Amino acid sequence: DGGITQSPKYLFRKEGQNVTLSCEQNLNHDAMYWYRQDPGQGLRLIYYSQIVNDFQKGDIAEGYSVSREKKESFPLTVTSAQKNPTAFYLCASSTVKNQPQHFGDGTRLSIL
Amino acid sequence: AQTVTQSQPEMSVQEAETVTLSCTYDTSENNYYLFWYKQPPSRQMILVIRQEAYKQQNATENRFSVNFQKAAKSFSLKISDSQLGDTAMYFCAFMKHGGTSYGKLTFGQGTILTVHP
Numbered sequence: 001d002g003g004i005t006q007s008p009k010y011l012f013r014k015e016g017q018n019v020t021l022s023c024e025q026n027l028n029h030d031a032m033y034w035y036r037q038d039p040g041q042g043l044r045l046i047y048y049s050q051i052v053n054d055f056q057k058g059d060i061a062e063g064y065s066v067s068r069e070k071k072e073s074f075p076l077t078v079t080s081a082q083k084n085p086t087a088f089y090l091c092a093s094s095t096v097k098n099q100p101q102h103f104g105d106g107t108r109l110s111i112l
Numbered sequence: 113a114q115t116v117t118q119s120q121p122e123m124s125v126q127e128a129e130t131v132t133l134s135c136t137y138d139t140s141e142n143n144y145y146l147f148w149y150k151q152p153p154s155r156q157m158i159l160v161i162r163q164e165a166y167k168q169q170n171a172t173e174n175r176f177s178v179n180f181q182k183a184a185k186s187f188s189l190k191i192s193d194s195q196l197g198d199t200a201m202y203f204c205a206f207m208k209h210g211g212t213s214y215g216k217l218t219f220g221q222g223t224i225l226t227v228h229p
Contacts, residue, residue, distance in 0.1 A: 042219035
C-alpha cells in the first residue's frame with residue numbers, strides 16, 4: 001500500500017545533540033512538508049519542498065534543517081539551536097496541483 | 113498572510129446527534145481551498161472534507177457536510193448521526209491556490225470533539 005512512513009515513532013534528544021527524523025513516501029508525490037504540533041496549538045509549518053533539491057522555509061524554520069536529495073525522502077534535522085524541540089512532528093506529502101496533503105503517523109521528540 | 117481561527121477548544125455531543133464545529137479565516141486571496149482534518153487519539157491526520165472557494169455548493173461526504181460562507185469567511189463542519197469513532201481533534205485548514213506558497217496549509221488551533229454513548 002502507498003503511504004508515508006515516519007521513523008522513529010519516539011525519539012529522545014540530549015542537550016547539544018542534533019537528531020534526524022526520517023520521512024519516506026511511496027505515493028510518487030512531488031511536494032513534501034514538515035509540521036510541528038504542540039499541545040493546544042495547531043500544526044505549524046517548518047519546511048516544505050516542491051521538487052527535488054529545492055526547499056523553502058515555513059513559519060518556524062529556525063533551529064531546523066532539511067534536505068531533499070530524492071523524491072521519496074525528506075529528512076528533518078532538529079539542531080542544537082532549537083531550544084525547545086519537545087513536540088510531535090508530522091510529515092506530509094501531496095501532488096503539487098491543489099491536492100490535499102497525506103500525513104505520516106508522526107514522531108514524538110522529547111528532551112532527556 | 114492567512115489566519116485560521118477555531119473558537120471552540122472543546123465540544124461534546126451524544127451519540128447519534130448532530131454537532132457543528134466552527135471555523136473562520138482571514139485572507140485577501142480569492143482562490144483557495146479549505147479543509148477539515150480529523151486527528152484521533154492515534155495522532156494520525158485524516159482528511160475529512162474539502163471545499164474549493166470558487167464552488168458555491170457546499171461539500172458533503174457521507175455524514176460530514178460543510179457550511180461555506182465566502183463573504184463571511186466562515187467554514188463550519190456539521191457531523192450528523194455522531195458515532196463514538198468521531199471522537200478526535202478536528203482541524204480547519206486553508207490552502208492558497210497557486211503562487212510560490214503553492215500547497216502550503218495553514219491550520220487552526222483545533223477543536224477537541226468527544227462523542228458520548
